[in-house]
Amino acid sequence: MTDGLPEMTSLERTALYKSLGNPLRRRILDYLGRHGEANSTVLARELGESSGTTSYHLRKLAEQRLIEEIPEKSGGRERWWRTLPFRHTTPDPATMAPEEYAAAEQLALLKIEVDTRLFRRVHEEYRGPQGWAQVQRAGAWMTKDDLHAFVRAYHELLDRYGHTREDAPEGARHVDLRFYAAPEPVGEWNGEPTGP
Numbered sequence: 001m002t003d004g005l006p007e008m009t010s011l012e013r014t015a016l017y018k019s020l021g022n023p024l025r026r027r028i029l030d031y032l033g034r035h036g037e038a039n040s041t042v043l044a045r046e047l048g049e050s051s052g053t054t055s056y057h058l059r060k061l062a063e064q065r066l067i068e069e070i071p072e073k074s075g076g077r078e079r080w081w082r083t084l085p086f087r088h089t090t091p092d093p094a095t096m097a098p099e100e101y102a103a104a105e106q107l108a109l110l111k112i113e114v115d116t117r118l119f120r121r122v123h124e125e126y127r128g129p130q131g132w133a134q135v136q137r138a139g140a141w142m143t144k145d146d147l148h149a150f151v152r153a154y155h156e157l158l159d160r161y162g163h164t165r166e167d168a169p170e171g172a173r174h175v176d177l178r179f180y181a182a183p184e185p186v187g188e189w190n191g192e193p194t195g196p
Helices: 010-021 023-035 040-047 051-063 098-125 144-161
Strands: 067-069 080-083 187-189 192-194
Touching (some): 010 023, 023 040, 023 051, 040 051, 051 080
Antiparallel strands (some): 067 080
């Protein structure tokens, strides 16, 4: 499910995963996320590419509704772009077509590399419970319904405490957050079944 958008087809998801896994498109999205807006010329200068190349990738990102043109700043051949709010949940891999699964797997490997670097940096930058870098690890017994309710509450917390770039209060910084949940492997512990 993609929040606020119609359900995507397998072909649309495949294209999305390929886009998000493209190194230059990732860098464009990262730049727009940090700076709010840019045109192809700015991106070409900042990312060391030609403006023709950045313009092409901007159009492709716009086709997938990851970014949009800023009409009040665009005119003639000069088009300015900004990111769009986006949240996507990958479907069950067992339901994916082979090409979709391959694209999702490549994207997952890229995310693991990024998240591993983030995990190390958080530990290096941790300055105690009042600092910007925070690390929390926990475990609890849950039913599947409990876990799904927890994930919904997690999204509600993000919506409650998170801000858009435009609405962020003074002193706000962009914060990278990750959430993982996995049951212990199927088996027994003290005679009780574990896992799904």
